[in-house]
Structures are given as C-alpha cells and as structure tokens.
Amino acid sequence: MIFEARTDFPKNTIRFYVFDKETKLDHHSIVSDFPGAVTAWQRIPDNKYRTLFGADGSVAYLFKIDGEITAAPSDLSGRTGLLEQLGRKVSFREKDRLDKTLAIYWGPNTNNESGEDKLLAAFTTGILLGTYGVGRYRNDEQVHPLAATDAHVYVLGERSGLVDTMGRAYQIADTRMRCMDLVNAPANKKRPQDLAQWAIDSGDRFEYDVRVLDKGRCEAEGMHALLAVNRGSEDPARFVIMEYKGENAPEKPTVIIGKGVTFDTGGISIKGSANLHLMKSDMGGAAAVFGTLETAARLHLPVNVVGLVPLTDNSVDALSIKPSDVISGHSGKTIEIIDTDAEGRLIMSDALSYGATNYDAHTLIDIATLTGSAVRTFGYQCAALFSKNEELVEELRSAGNRSGERCWPLPMWDDYKSGLDSDVADIKNYSGKPINGAIDAAKFLEIFTHEHPRFAHIDIAGVAIKAGSYAKDRLATGFGIGLLVSFLEGPRD
Numbered sequence: 067m068i069f070e071a072r073t074d075f076p077k078n079t080i081r082f083y084v085f086d087k088e089t090k091l092d093h094h095s096i097v098s099d100f101p102g103a104v105t106a107w108q109r110i111p112d113n114k115y116r117t118l119f120g121a122d123g124s125v126a127y128l129f130k131i132d133g134e135i136t137a138a139p140s141d142l143s144g145r146t147g148l149l150e151q152l153g154r155k156v157s158f159r160e161k162d163r164l165d166k167t168l169a170i171y172w173g174p175n176t177n178n179e180s181g182e183d184k185l186l187a188a189f190t191t192g193i194l195l196g197t198y199g200v201g202r203y204r205n206d207e208q209v210h211p212l213a214a215t216d217a218h219v220y221v222l223g224e225r226s227g228l229v230d231t232m233g234r235a236y237q238i239a240d241t242r243m244r245c246m247d248l249v250n251a252p253a254n255k256k257r258p259q260d261l262a263q264w265a266i267d268s269g270d271r272f273e274y275d276v277r278v279l280d281k282g283r284c285e286a287e288g289m290h291a292l293l294a295v296n297r298g299s300e301d302p303a304r305f306v307i308m309e310y311k312g313e314n315a316p317e318k319p320t321v322i323i324g325k326g327v328t329f330d331t332g333g334i335s336i337k338g339s340a341n342l343h344l345m346k347s348d349m350g351g352a353a354a355v356f357g358t359l360e361t362a363a364r365l366h367l368p369v370n371v372v373g374l375v376p377l378t379d380n381s382v383d384a385l386s387i388k389p390s391d392v393i394s395g396h397s398g399k400t401i402e403i404i405d406t407d408a409e410g411r412l413i414m415s416d417a418l419s420y421g422a423t424n425y426d427a428h429t430l431i432d433i434a435t436l437t438g439s440a441v442r443t444f445g446y447q448c449a450a451l452f453s454k455n456e457e458l459v460e461e462l463r464s465a466g467n468r469s470g471e472r473c474w475p476l477p478m479w480d481d482y483k484s485g486l487d488s489d490v491a492d493i494k495n496y497s498g499k500p501i502n503g504a505i506d507a508a509k510f511l512e513i514f515t516h517e518h519p520r521f522a523h524i525d526i527a528g529v530a531i532k533a534g535s536y537a538k539d540r541l542a543t544g545f546g547i548g549l550l551v552s553f554l555e556g557p558r559d
Contacts, residue, residue, distance in 0.1 A: 067194075067217045069232045075169050076220060082156070082170040082193075146188035147470045153192020157212065158536055161196070165211050168193075172223035183231045186221075188470065190235040191242075193219075198243050200250050200537050237364050238551070242544035245357040249530065249542035253329035253346045258304040258377035261326065261349070265306045265356060265375070274310035274363040289376070289416040291395035295409045296378040298333060298386030305417070308359045308373035315370040318428035321421040322550060324355030325410045325434035326377040333380050333406030334388050344540060348410070350530030351434040352377065354546025361551050369554040374421050376413040380406070392491045396420050397514050402491035404498055410436050411507050412495060415514040422516040429458065429520040431553075432511060433546050434527075439503030441528035449473040449529055449545070452508035453522035462522060462553055469548035473524060482509050524549075 157164070172186055197210035211217065221228045248256060248264065262278045269276035281302040284293055289305060296303035306326075311319070327348040331337060337345070355373040362369055387393065391403040393412075397419040401412065414432055421430055440450040448466070451473040453459050459475050466472040482505050485497035493513060497506050508523045515521045524546070531540040 067212070067215070067219060067236055069219050069221065069229045069236070071229045072169070072220045072222055075171075075222065076167070079167050079169045079220065080164060082168060146184050149185055149188040150192040150195070150470065153189040154196040155192070155535075157193045157196020157210075159196075161210050161212075166214050166217045167220075168212070168218075169220040169222060172221055172228060183227070184468070186228060186231050187235040187238075190219075190232045191239045194236060194239040195243065198246065198536070200541060202247070203252075234365065238361055238548070241357050241360045241364060242547050244360070245353040245547060246542040246544045248353045248356065249347050249350050249544075251346070253379065256328050256346075256349070257301040258326070258328060258379075259301065261328065261352065261356075261375075261377055262304040262306050265308060265359075268356065268360045269308065269363075272360055272363040274308060274359060276309075277307045279305040279307070287420065288394075288396045288398075289420070290393055291401065291412040292376045292378060292416045294387045294391075294393045294403075295327075295333075295380055295412050298381040298383035299379050300381070301328075301379065303376070303378040305420075306373070306375040306377065308355075308375075309371075310359055310363045311370045312362065312366055312368045314368045316428065317370070318426055319370040319372045320429045320431065320554060321372045321374065321425050321427040322355050322358060323374045323376075323414060323417045323421055323430075323432040324351035324353070324546075325349065325414055325432070325436065326352030326375045327380055327410055327413070328377065329379040329381070330407070330409065331380055331382055333382060333386050333409060335406040336382060337407060344531065347531045347540075347542065348380075348435050349377070350526055350542070351432070351436075351546065353542070353544070354433050354526070354550060357544065357547035358550040358554070361547060362554065367551075367555060371554055372421070372425055372427070374417045376417045378413060380409045395514070396423075397516070399493060399513065400491040402488040402494040404494050405496040408496040408507070410434055411510050414511055418511060418514040419516065422514075422518050427518065427520075429522070430515055430518045431462075431522045431524065431550070433524040433550070435530045436523075436525045437504040437507050437527055439505075439507075440525040443476070443504060444474065444528055446528045446532055447472070449549070450504050450525040451475045451522065452478050452505070452525070453520075454478045454512075455520050455522070458520050458522050461556075462524070462549070464557070465553035466549050468557070469552040471529075471545050471547075471549035471552075473549065476505055476508075478505070478508060478512070482506060486510055 197213040199207060201207040221232060265276050284303055284305050292303050330345040330348040352375045355375055359373040362371055387403055387406055389403055392400055394400050396416040414434060418432060444450055451462055462473055485506055486493050488494040504525055511523050526545055529543060529545040532543050533540045
C-alpha cells in the first residue's frame with residue numbers, strides 16, 4: 067500500500083473526511099465543495115458515519131466525533147478505539163464502492179499533536195482492518211480492493227508527518243492481520259511445526275533471530291511439563307525462541323512468553339461440545355508474541371526483546387496425562403495434576419523458568435488465553451493484569467491506554483497461594499474451587515519465575531477473539547501486539 071500527502075483531492079477519488087469538535091469545518095462547507103449536487107444523505111442504524119453522494123456518482127464519507135453523530139469518549143484510549151472501529155466499519159461495509167484509491171481529509175483534530183498522531187494511526191488501522199477477510203479456505207473468497215499491493219491512499223492535512231504516521235500504522239496493522247490469520251486458522255492448519263515455521267519465515271523476512279527446539283531438545287532442556295501436555299498429541303511439541311535487539315537498545319532484554327496451545331480439547335478433563343471449535347484460538351498469546359517480535363523488527367525499534375513460545379495441542383489419547391499424575395518441569399518443582407484442562411499454565415511454567423534462568427531479563431511478561439475466570443470478571447472489554455510490582459502495573463496500564471488494548475490489575479496477594487498447596491507434590495495445577503480462578507492461575511505461574519522482581523501475567527481470554535459484524539462467528543482481534551509494542555517503546559513524544 068502506498069501513502070502520499072497532497073494539498074487537494076485527486077479527481078474521481080473516494081473521500082474520507084475526519085474531523086472533531088475542535089474543528090470549525092462543518093458539514094455544509096464539505097457539501098459545497100463536493101462535486102455535483104447532493105442527492106442523498108445516508109444514515110446507518112448505529113449512526114456512526116454518513117455517506118454523501120454526488121450527482122456525478124462520486125462518494126464521500128463523513129466522520130465527526132462529537133455528540134451530533136456519536137458520543138465521544140473523553141479519554142484518548144476510548145477515542146482511538148472509536149476511530150479504529152469507524153474506519154474498519156466503513157472500509158468493510160462499503161468495500162463494493164471502494165477501489166484501490168482513496169483520499170483522507172484529516173482536519174486539525176486536536177491541539178495535542180501526539181494525540182493527533184494516535185488518532186490518525188487508529189483510523190488508518192481501522193481502514194486496513196476493514197480489508198481483512200477470514201474466508202481464505204473458501205473457493206469464492208473476494209479480496210478487498212484496498213488489500214492490493216498497489217492500493218493508494220492520499221492524505222490531506224495541515225501538519226507534516228501524516229504520511230509517516232500512516233505508514234507506521236500500516237506496518238503494525240499488516241503484522242496484526244497476519245497474526246489474526248494464525249488465531250483464526252483451523253487447528254489442522256497450524257500444528258506446532260507449522261507455527262514454528264511461520265516464526266522462522268518471519269525472522270528471515272524481517273531480520274531477527276529465531277531458533278526452534280524440537281521434542282528431543284525440549285527433553286534435553288528439562289521441559290517435562292510441556293512434554294507432559296504433548297503426550298496425547300500426534301504432533302510433537304516445539305519451543306520457539308525469538309530474539310531482536312535494535313540499535314541503541316537496552317542491554318537487558320524484556321522476555322515475553324506466549325501460550326501456544328494450538329487446540330484445547332481439555333484432555334482427559336474434556337470440555338463440552340458447545341463452542342469447542344473456538345478452542346483453535348487458545349494460542350492467542352503465542353500470536354501476540356509472534357506479532358510483537360515481528361513488529362519490533364519491522365519498525366527497527368530501539369528495543370531488546372526475547373519471545374518464547376511453547377507449542378502443543380491438548381488432545382485425548384491413551385498416553386495423555388491424567389488427573390492425579392505428578393510431573394516435573396524445567397524448574398525442578400513437582401506438580402500434581404488436578405485438571406488436565408488447566409494445561410496452559412503447565413506449558414507456560416517451563417517457558418517462564420527457561421526465560422528467567424537463560425536471560426538476564428529486565429522484565430518478564432507472559433500473555434495467555436488462560437482462564438474463563440478472567441472473562442467472567444472483565445467480560446470482553448480488557449485483559450486481566452497481575453503483578454506484585456506496582457511500577458510495572460502502571461507501565462502496562464499506560465501502554466494499554468496508549469494502544470487502546472486496555473488491561474486492569476487484579477490482586478496477587480500471597481493469601482491466595484494456599485489454594486494450590488498439594489499433599490503429594492510441590493504444587494497442584496488447579497485449586498478445584500469455583501472462585502478466584504484467574505488469580506490462582508497467576509499465582510501458579512509466579513512460582514516458576516524464580517522470584518523475578520518485574521514479572522507480570524496478562525490473561526487475554528476475554529479479548530483474543532470477539533463477536534462482531536465482520537463474520538458470523540467470533541474472530542481474532544490481534545490483542546496484545548499493540549499493548550506489548552507500546553510497553554516496549556514507552557511513552558512516545
């Protein structure tokens with residue numbers, strides 16, 4: 067996709083006008099400049115944007131973020147989220163009218179220039195996400211015109227740097243959609259070896275280091291918890307190690323770990339059939355880590371980051387682990403299996419221990435679609451955040467607000483630790499109680515960090531996939547990439 071700044075509209079180009087309550091420009095001045103007589107105003111049911119038709123067949127879309135058309139959140143996170151939704155909605159709904167060229171009028175949306183960058187990036191991201199199609203295995207899949215490599219977007223505005231802002235948004239959105247593809251893919255198309263190869267190909271393309279440990283190497287490293295979950299699978303486990311260090315990056319890396327369960331049946335503690343097909347999304351944390359590493363390398367960010375992804379499915383077989391089994395792992399601690407459907411924390415325990423002992427990490431973060439408890443607590447609005455380090459909590463919360471991928475803390479008090487006490491092992495993997503499940507999972511993971519002072523766990527079970535108007539079923543959101551990239555970069559001026 068090509069981005070270009072202009073001072074006037076090219077002929078026969080669909081126009082997007084985006085302006086805010088800070089702007090004096092109103093609908094009437096747009097209408098008077100629009101070629102041809104106005105033949106119709108179109109108001110869609112949710113009243114988010116208007117479509118303007120000219121007598122010569124030309125089309126424009128008007129977006130205004132104030133009380134006249136839609137309620138505007140007062141916080142920047144809410145406004146960026148709204149603009150992304152608006153851009154995606156019109157791009158998706160109007161794809162039959164759009165072609166490979168469009169122009170965006172970007173008014174002086176705010177007196178805060180850094181905020182304006184974020185708003186333009188959000189709108190651009192939305193336009194690009196509107197091109198996303200999930201039907202890659204359909205014979206009649208239609209490609210959005212703006213998805214063409216020679217698609218052209220013009221931007222008209224009063225500030226320099228708008229094209230750079232849009233270009234950066236494109237790079238991030240493109241990686242996000244690539245990772246959404248991974249989450250949306252059926253399990254038979256993303257076996258551990260397939261996802262490991264995706265990481266290798268990404269590393270080759272964007273020039274960062276990727277190594278993959280096969281089942282034998284995992285055994286040699288002592289990753290017995292990962293291999294215990296993998297025992298019921300036809301496809302051998304993989305452990306992906308990704309490393310990127312940009313110019314002028316900190317010496318100590320941030321180590322991020324993503325849960326990579328390619329399909330979760332629940333194992334012997336088998337799940338019910340309702341919505342079981344959605345368990346293909348249980349590697350949403352892995353996708354977030356893949357996307358974070360690719361984005362960092364793609365944008366040449368001055369950051370030092372390591373990504374670790376344990377990969378397996380959780381299947382049922384005569385060799386599968388059973389409730390009451392006792393296993394060990396990379397840390398040497400023994401674990402009593404109470405519930406085989408609490409498998410994600412098992413594979414993550416090996417990855418956390420590996421990351422804590424093999425790297426002098428400045429910060430240790432894991433991200434996972436881990437518990438239904440997190441969904442019942444926060445619904446589908448934000449991720450659950452766990453850390454004893456208050457400074458780290460605030461850094462991640464702020465990163466979530468900047469990126470629009472919000473997270474909110476839950477307690478990590480040691481009072482909760484006793485629920486995981488075992489009579490026969492060092493710890494059990496599930497308390498067996500229908501309370502504070504997300505907290506129990508976080509306390510379990512904490513044990514395998516070797517007391518790292520800057521550890522955080524992010525549970526994205528409620529936000530990795532969402533229902534919406536873009537497909538009949540729930541779709542991947544790409545959640546986590548924006549949050550983690552924003553965290554790595556820190557506040558940008």
